[in-house]
Amino acid sequence: MQLMKVNGNWADEMDVQGFMVCTDDSYPNWVKFIAETDFWEDKEVHIGTNESVSFRTKERWLGWFKFVPITDAEGEILIRLFGEEYGETLIDRLRDSFADDLYGQEDYGKADQDWEHLEPLINDNVEEAIQWYNFHYRNIGTDPYAK
Secondary structure, three states: OOOEEEEEEEOOEEEEEEEEEEOOOOHHHHHHHOOOOOOOOOOOEEEEOOOOEEOOOHHHHHHEEEEEOOHHHHHHHHHHHHHHEEOOOOOOHHHHHHHHHOOOOOOOHHHHHHHHHHHHHHHHHHHHOOOOOOHHHHHHHHHHOOO
8 A cells, every 4th residue: 555645835825735545556657647748737726716736847746746655554544534535635636637738628528538538547557548648639659549
């Protein structure tokens, strides 16, 4: 197990903190996906109803995350006390950012369709997800499904 800790400060205006108990590799895979694509370059993440955090580079965004190995017993205690996630982890904000970035607010149907394909790929085969994203959205490389 791993503990994903999020800790950052936005322009001395707000602290963003949270954690998630990672029982598998899915969240470290998300961080790898972001690190190896341009997905998170120059993004604004909305937190709450009228606050947002801007990230000009993925390195700044990735700097807010830290993964710490924990034992199964430690993970079970954290889950029992706080649930699998506590505070703000920013990962759940990716879906909205994906839709806004690639399609604008007018075509969430297409974004949802692509997200339904991309999300399980990131969780199960992050290398293929990186290749799929780069081909379909940045015209880089080859389609992993071309035969």
